[in-house]
Amino acid sequence: MSSRRPRSWQSSSASRITDEQINDLVSKLQAVLPEARIRRSDRVSAAKVLQETCNYIRSLHREVDDLSERLSELLASTESSSAQAAIIRSLLM
Amino acid sequence: MLSRTHFIYISACVAAFSPSCLLSFSVAAMQVTEAFKHAFLKQMLLGFQASAVSTNSMGFQERKNAIKLSADVAMAVARGSRKWTRGLIAGLSEEQQNRSFLQLILGEQYERRLMKPCYSSWKIPRCRKIVRRSLRVCCRRQKKKKNQSGVLARTLVEKRTQQLKRLVPGGESMDGFSLLDETLDYVLSLRAQVDLMQSLLTTVESSKLRSHSKRTLPERKASYVGK
Numbered sequence: 001m002s003s004r005r006p007r008s009w010q011s012s013s014a015s016r017i018t019d020e021q022i023n024d025l026v027s028k029l030q031a032v033l034p035e036a037r038i039r040r041s042d043r044v045s046a047a048k049v050l051q052e053t054c055n056y057i058r059s060l061h062r063e064v065d066d067l068s069e070r071l072s073e074l075l076a077s078t079e080s081s082s083a084q085a086a087i088i089r090s091l092l093m
Numbered sequence: 094m095l096s097r098t099h100f101i102y103i104s105a106c107v108a109a110f111s112p113s114c115l116l117s118f119s120v121a122a123m124q125v126t127e128a129f130k131h132a133f134l135k136q137m138l139l140g141f142q143a144s145a146v147s148t149n150s151m152g153f154q155e156r157k158n159a160i161k162l163s164a165d166v167a168m169a170v171a172r173g174s175r176k177w178t179r180g181l182i183a184g185l186s187e188e189q190q191n192r193s194f195l196q197l198i199l200g201e202q203y204e205r206r207l208m209k210p211c212y213s214s215w216k217i218p219r220c221r222k223i224v225r226r227s228l229r230v231c232c233r234r235q236k237k238k239k240n241q242s243g244v245l246a247r248t249l250v251e252k253r254t255q256q257l258k259r260l261v262p263g264g265e266s267m268d269g270f271s272l273l274d275e276t277l278d279y280v281l282s283l284r285a286q287v288d289l290m291q292s293l294l295t296t297v298e299s300s301k302l303r304s305h306s307k308r309t310l311p312e313r314k315a316s317y318v319g320k
Contacts, residue, residue: 018270021270022269022270022273025270025273025274025277026273028122028277029273029276029277029280032277032280032281045246046246046250047246047249047250047253050250050253050254050256050257051253051256053257053276053280054253054256054257054260056280057257057260057261057276057279057280057283058260060280060283060284060286060287061283063287064161064164064283064286064287064290065161067164067287067290067291067294068157068158068160068161068164068290069157070294071157071160071290071293071294071297072153072156072157072160073153074294074297074298074301075146075147075156075160075297076151076153076156
């Protein structure tokens with residue numbers, strides 16, 4: 001989308017020409033946030049959307065970290081004899 | 094490198110995947126397609142192979158970091174070419190320890206990415222641009238002192254934008270519009286990453302349970318017969 005705009009427009013973050021598109025993106029971002037279903041009707045401020053987005057990204061990072069830990073534990077406790085465990089090991093080796 | 098059994102395993106993970114983020118906006122927006130899921134899981138398994146994650150000799154933290162690295166690379170590769178994916182790979186390659194892994198996993202793709210202009214070399218001119226821009230904004234704010242709430246709102250947006258720039262990979266060099274666009278894409282990709290890792294975890298857990306129960310079943314039978 002932004003590639004259609006001239007370079008000079010790209011460098012100015014709040015130009016009048018792209019205001020509508022910015023608002024469009026902000027509302028799309030709002031729709032993606034976890035509480036979107038509750039608050040979709042309200043017109044939430046841009047600052048609030050940005051803040052919620054930051055919080056959401058941080059929580060997703062934490063989830064990835066947690067899942068990495070759980071996978072690490074799971075792959076550590078390898079049981080040798082059964083065929084299933086052997087398949088998993090060979091797949092993940 | 095991956096055998097048929099690998100792909101059967103991948104299919105199992107895809108089947109276990111619960112589509113919590115199958116939202117579609119415009120054509121240009123990120124969609125969690127089957128192709129994405131396959132690419133992600135395949136790349137994850139390749140990553141596990143490359144870092145030999147299943148070997149017992151690895152410590153917990155080392156294994157966890159290898160898994161996380163695999164997951165991030167998998168997400169970037171599955172998504173394709175975006176500003177944030179390039180920023181992510183660039184960020185990862187800044188650390189010496191990751192480079193051999195990235196070289197192994199991405200192969201010639203990695204060489205091509207390295208050929209692209211490195212953001213870090215733009216740091217100095219960018220700083221001047223930012224300083225000049227913020228000075229302009231400050232002057233503008235001083236002129237508009239009457240509109241207090243407007244200034245406050247704009248300052249808050251500025252503050253949040255700065256925070257967002259640090260969270261989205263490659264965000265530091267993005268202008269406002271790109272940042273929002275990339276953020277939307279990045280958030281959807283992150284959600285997909287979480288869901289896919291969860292399904293991978295579930296699949297491995299359940300197959301372990303199955304293997305465990307298979308082993309204990311004969312013992313249970315014997316005790317039942319005994320009764």
